[in-house]
Amino acid sequence: xxxxxxxxIEFSTKGNTQLVDITxxxxxxxxxxxxxxxxxxxxAVGSTTGLSTVEYEPGxxxxxxxxxxxxxxxxxxxxxxxxxxGDDNGAAHLRSTLTGSSLVIPxxxxxxxxxTWQQIIFIDFDTRPRxxxxxxxxxxxx
Amino acid sequence: xxxxxxxxIEFSTKGNTQLVDITxxxxxxxxxxxxxxxxxxxxAVGSTTGLSTVEYEPGxxxxxxxxxxxxxxxxxxxxxxxxxxGDDNGAAHLRSTLTGSSLVIPxxxxxxxxxTWQQIIFIDFDTRPRxxxxxxxxxxxx
Amino acid sequence: xxxxxxxxIEFSTKGNTQLVDITxxxxxxxxxxxxxxxxxxxxAVGSTTGLSTVEYEPGxxxxxxxxxxxxxxxxxxxxxxxxxxGDDNGAAHLRSTLTGSSLVIPxxxxxxxxxTWQQIIFIDFDTRPRxxxxxxxxxxxx
Numbered sequence: 001x002x003x004x005x006x007x008x009i010e011f012s013t014k015g016n017t018q019l020v021d022i023t024x025x026x027x028x029x030x031x032x033x034x035x036x037x038x039x040x041x042x043x044a045v046g047s048t049t050g051l052s053t054v055e056y057e058p059g060x061x062x063x064x065x066x067x068x069x070x071x072x073x074x075x076x077x078x079x080x081x082x083x084x085x086g087d088d089n090g091a092a093h094l095r096s097t098l099t100g101s102s103l104v105i106p107x108x109x110x111x112x113x114x115x116t117w118q119q120i121i122f123i124d125f126d127t128r129p130r131x132x133x134x135x136x137x138x139x140x141x142x
Numbered sequence: 143x144x145x146x147x148x149x150x151i152e153f154s155t156k157g158n159t160q161l162v163d164i165t166x167x168x169x170x171x172x173x174x175x176x177x178x179x180x181x182x183x184x185x186a187v188g189s190t191t192g193l194s195t196v197e198y199e200p201g202x203x204x205x206x207x208x209x210x211x212x213x214x215x216x217x218x219x220x221x222x223x224x225x226x227x228g229d230d231n232g233a234a235h236l237r238s239t240l241t242g243s244s245l246v247i248p249x250x251x252x253x254x255x256x257x258t259w260q261q262i263i264f265i266d267f268d269t270r271p272r273x274x275x276x277x278x279x280x281x282x283x284x
Numbered sequence: 285x286x287x288x289x290x291x292x293i294e295f296s297t298k299g300n301t302q303l304v305d306i307t308x309x310x311x312x313x314x315x316x317x318x319x320x321x322x323x324x325x326x327x328a329v330g331s332t333t334g335l336s337t338v339e340y341e342p343g344x345x346x347x348x349x350x351x352x353x354x355x356x357x358x359x360x361x362x363x364x365x366x367x368x369x370g371d372d373n374g375a376a377h378l379r380s381t382l383t384g385s386s387l388v389i390p391x392x393x394x395x396x397x398x399x400t401w402q403q404i405i406f407i408d409f410d411t412r413p414r415x416x417x418x419x420x421x422x423x424x425x426x
Contacts, residue, residue: 001143001285002144002286002287002288002423003144004144004179004180004281004282004283006179006248006250037288037290038288038421038423039325039421039423041181041246041248043246043247043248043255045255045256045257045260046257046259046260047195047196047197047257047259047260047261052380052381052384053331053380053385053386054331054377054378054380054381055331055365055377057365057368057369057377058364058368059363059364059365059366059367059368059369059374060363060364060365060374060377060378062364063363063364064363064364064365064374064377064378065378065381068356068357068378068381068382071356072210072213072214072356073210079201079202079205079206080200080201080202080204080205080206081197081199081201081202081206082201083201084199084200084201085199085201090201090202090206093196093197093202093206094196094202094206094207094210096194096195096196097194097196097207097210097241098210098240098241098382099381099382099384100194100241100242100245100384101195101260102195102245102246102247103384103386104246104325104327104386104388105327105386106290106325106327106419106421108290113327113329113419114329115329115330115331117330117331118329118330118331118385119331135248135255137180137181137248139144139180139181139281139288139423140288141288143285144286145286146286146321146322146424146425148321148390148392183323183388183390185388185389185390185397187397187398187399187402188399188401188402189337189338189339189399189401189402189403214352214355214356215352221343221344221347221348222342222343222344222346222347222348223339223341223343223344223348224343225343226341226342226343227341227343232343232344232348235338235339235344235348236338236344236348236349236352238336238337238338239336239338239349239352239383240352240382240383242336242383242384242387243337243402244337244387244388244389246388277390277397279322279323279390281286281322281323281423
């Protein structure tokens with residue numbers, strides 16, 4: 001029979017397009033549940049965040065991803081958003097729009113189906129340290 | 143017990159990267175249902191659309207988002223797509239590819255889990271006014 | 285009553301931002317199932333892939349999509365990722381980050397709800413031919 005449970009992960013970030021590997025935390029929630037087959041809906045709460053399944057590798061994580069987003073929506077630019085609120089995170093909203101904040105990942109035998117080099121990555125695009133929450137909702141057969 | 147209902151939202155747009163805040167309409171469907179905990183799958187019907195959770199704020203909505211997409215895939219450029227069909231919306235398809243047309247948002251206590259500044263945004267990338275439909279499918283516990 | 289089945293599609297690609305129309309294969313799985321209403325979660329296994337619902341039209345498929353990604357994350361550039369592993373697919377990871385690897389599509393009367401010009405497209409961003417797998421998980425009422 002199909003059932004559903006809603007969990008969440010909370011953590012701190014430094015912002016500025018920091019990538020956080022949350023794969024283990026999501027798999028741990030699954031390990032402590034009794035679900036065998038189904039899917040996990042991940043949802044990043046906040047409009048300056050993103051979820052992706054890029055490889056968590058130092059070159060990408062510390063350089064390439066940030067440099068790509070810099071080309072598309074640079075930090076420090078005078079966005080209209082910044083003029084409305086007097087803040088400076090217009091770039092973060094734009095990067096979030098392109099990246100997306102929800103992700104659905106299937107699992108079988110209580111294990112997330114991911115490629116060998118595929119991790120679940122939370123990206124904090126904001127321009128300052130933040131406390132973040134990702135909803136982890138499991139739907140499936142026990 | 144888990145149940146499922148399929149609803150939809152219909153509205154008109156002006157196209158040209160118009161952003162439409164559909165948060166209230168989705169929450170209203172949830173309010174009129176008996177679902178307490180679960181998720182809502184949103185799917186934008188059409189290949190020149192996008193769904194996002196950007197903040198619905200005038201600076202972003204009327205300027206910054208359109209300017210970012212203009213850098214990536216400008217309107218008015220001579221795309222191969224335009225030569226195939228004799229139309230002019232190649233840029234709209236490209237913008238849609240990057241943005242994505244499905245979104246899954248969890249809810250608890252009959253309320254969508256969204257950040258304070260996080261709205262559900264439909265983007266119409268097409269180059270002319272359109273009638274649009276977004277599927278709103280609820281899955282969860284009553 | 286709600287039930288769930290996990291299937292998969294396997295195929296070969298040439299890489300280099302090749303677009304593959306997998307709509308028929310997904311609909312076929314649905315045709316052979318007994319599900320009437322629900323949704324299909326698609327998940328591309330691998331971190332150099334993407335899923336989209338762009339129109340499968342020659343101009344977009346053979347030219348425009350690749351040209352857009354070339355502007356954002358060109359092949360052949362000296363990414364930090366390439367220095368870590370001695371490989372050359374940094375661009376593929378970046379393109380995947382923007383595009384996303386999961387997609388949820390609702391269906392009714394055993395038929396995927398898609399626009400007239402909207403197909404389900406797998407994109408292989410890697411720089412060499414690959415064998416690929418897409419998970420097709422059906423959740424719904426029989």
